[in-house]
Amino acid sequence: MSKKPETNSIYDILEDDEEDILVTLTLEDDSEIECKILTIFELYEQDYIVLISLDENGEENADNEVCIFKYFEDKDGNPSLENIETEEEYEAAVDRFEELLDEAEWEELLEEDEE
Secondary structure, rough: OOOOOOOOHHHHHOOOOOHOEEEEEOOOOOOEEEEEEEEEEEEOOOEEEEEEEOOOOOOOOOOOOEEEEEEOOOOOEEEEEEEOOHHHHHHHHHHHHHHHHHHHHHHHHHHHHHO
């Protein structure tokens, strides 16, 4: 994963299963979980990444819970993630992600009306 995916909208990422980008997160107890990137978005000049964990069969977790992290790339394009430290920043990131979901649902409805 050397560069962040092109994300015009979250709908593009959610609907394009052939281009799923997977990452492995190492937790504090050194256990690992496989996650799919749903989107990367910018908010207040900071990038955030939204991940959904996958089960042992590579399917999205049943409760559809997502994780949101700060997202960075170094000068060589190597990605890194950091926890969001404050409740205010976390809430702002969640709110923006929910707006992206709403926009994607609206776009889907408009496309259905056009058919």
